[in-house]
Amino acid sequence: MARSSAASDVFSAIAEPRRRQIIDLLSRKRSLAVGAIVLSLGLPQPVVSKHLGVLREVGIVSVSKQGQRRVYELNHDQLRPVYDWIKTLERHWDHQLDRIRERAERRARAAAAPEQAKSPAQATHKKGTP
């Protein structure tokens, strides 16, 4: 019963290495025809078409006919759930963002409570809260 299937769930869709490869390809080149993907990945055409089918069903890619070929492109938005989910754990990876944000917050705190500021922050008028 409705086990999260690759055909409907983004996370399952990206579980397949070759599907991730396809996504990688499409994120670099703006758009690609099936043939180009087949060439690039070196997989049998039916295999590629089937993977594209899965990605299509989930909404990760979209097609447009162009002559006798189908041109695929990435819908980045559909991958957002993955991004949002993993981003929750971002703080654990000592990411640049953290250092920047941390510094900003330290600075903000210092500006908000200047009496316990150990480091002599030059200037900084304090500032009322909006």
Place this chain on the structure above:
Amino acid sequence: MARSSAASDVFSAIAEPRRRQIIDLLSRKRSLAVGAIVLSLGLPQPVVSKHLGVLREVGIVSVSKQGQRRVYELNHDQLRPVYDWIKTLERHWDHQLDRIRERAERRARAAAAPEQAKSPAQATHKKGTP
């Protein structure tokens, strides 16, 4: 063969919604015994144990015996491949990072050349989850 199995591939491991739930739980509470997870998710204990088994095999979680219970905790590092992969597409989402970095740099420049300080210090920018 060697289809990327959930038992060996991180992406496959996190494809399962309940496994993601477990990860979410463990990322909030530092460490949890199986019983607590069972309680929290409302799933049968064997099911939880099996999911934990998968996460364990991949290395996403690790166990330690504590009395008669096994306490699990998250190994964030193992999820890094997911983070790194999805982060490639970050630019498409006009991410907060850019704004924060920009602001920080502006601020840094202002601090380096204090005589022309005139920036509106918007210290506290609490950003709730959208």
Place this chain on the structure above:
DNA sequence: TTGACATATTCCGTAATGGGAATATAATCC
């Protein structure tokens, strides 16, 4: 039309998935 090309779909076989129920292991308490 016929034929070449580009892509999708179907059928098949094998392997893996995840849940349920029952059972096994292990630690703790009496």
Place this chain on the structure above:
DNA sequence: GGATTATATTCCCATTACGGAATATGTCAA
């Protein structure tokens, strides 16, 4: 020792996944 609690493991089953081969659909060109 035996009983109880906590967790893992095994067996079974229905479902799904993926690749391969063959075939179907669609499009252009002459």
